[in-house]
Amino acid sequence: MTHKLAIFNMKGGVGKSTSAYNISAGLVQFHQKRVLLIDIDPQGHASAALGIPIWQLDKQLKDVLQRQANIREVVISTASGVDVVPSNILLAEEEIPISGFPGRELLLRKAIGAIADQYDYVLIDCPPNIGVFSVNALMAADAVLIPVDMSYLGLLGINGIERALSLVREQLDHPIDIAGVLATRFDARNNLSKEVLKSLQDHFGPKVFQTRIPETVKLREAPSFSQSIFEYEARGAAAKAYQDLIDEVVQTYE
Ligand SMILES: Nc1ncnc2c1ncn2[C@@H]1O[C@H](COP(=O)(O)OP(=O)(O)OP(=O)(O)O)[C@@H](O)[C@H]1O
Numbered sequence: 001m002t003h004k005l006a007i008f009n010m011k012g013g014v015g016k017s018t019s020a021y022n023i024s025a026g027l028v029q030f031h032q033k034r035v036l037l038i039d040i041d042p043q044g045h046a047s048a049a050l051g052i053p054i055w056q057l058d059k060q061l062k063d064v065l066q067r068q069a070n071i072r073e074v075v076i077s078t079a080s081g082v083d084v085v086p087s088n089i090l091l092a093e094e095e096i097p098i099s100g101f102p103g104r105e106l107l108l109r110k111a112i113g114a115i116a117d118q119y120d121y122v123l124i125d126c127p128p129n130i131g132v133f134s135v136n137a138l139m140a141a142d143a144v145l146i147p148v149d150m151s152y153l154g155l156l157g158i159n160g161i162e163r164a165l166s167l168v169r170e171q172l173d174h175p176i177d178i179a180g181v182l183a184t185r186f187d188a189r190n191n192l193s194k195e196v197l198k199s200l201q202d203h204f205g206p207k208v209f210q211t212r213i214p215e216t217v218k219l220r221e222a223p224s225f226s227q228s229i230f231e232y233e234a235r236g237a238a239a240k241a242y243q244d245l246i247d248e249v250v251q252t253y254e
């Protein structure tokens, strides 16, 4: 069975792309899973972090959503072992046209249908908003993984996330689940981190992953070397945290 997870939070800079590419790489490296990472953010950060030259794409996700390419034609196999459907800023230019397509919310789900069963996991990295691309990601996924940074505004954003999930469940009739809420950019020396984590646990209960991702410059540096954190600093705290998180994800599903 294929597990389809959207990495979703409308707030920017919470660690969606960092989590999407590192979880993908770790699922391959530590659990020998077949993983497809779909980058539905025109920033293309998850694609770029895995070494894809996003300014030299012949075809990309935009062509699939426009129904001008089959998804098989745009999949790129990366050195990490993760297959990627990449994007770049040209996707943003198609947002308004795509928003006018009939069945616009289901374009990604339909496109993935042709190849999903070749993978154990399909991860979808969402943009920081709730436009047509995020809705496509949510409609294509079985569950959301929600990274939340340890800030007051991070907490404030929970309301919006829940509204978006309700909209998908009630208006679009798709019973999307919460795979888990991930505390990111955690700084144990900082009381705010502890307070935000406590509020998340009060609100989401056992849906909050036990693992917290620490704030560390290594996670910021790794993409510039096209490396996952497991390659860039295998023995560091961030690699340990992402590996623990991946173990939790795998246990949730298997
Ligand atoms: N745990 C962390 N510690 C330190 N830096 C981090 C951490 N997680 C992410 N970052 C850095 O913070 C920035 C934002 O992270 P990232 O791109 O993963 O967030 P995002 O939620 O995908 O952002 P966007 O909403 O713009 O897509 C990046 O420069 C990234 O390297």
Ligand SMILES: [Mg+2]
Residues within 6 Å of the ligand: 016, 017, 018, 041, 043, 045, 046, 125, 126, 127
């Ligand atoms: Mg991102």
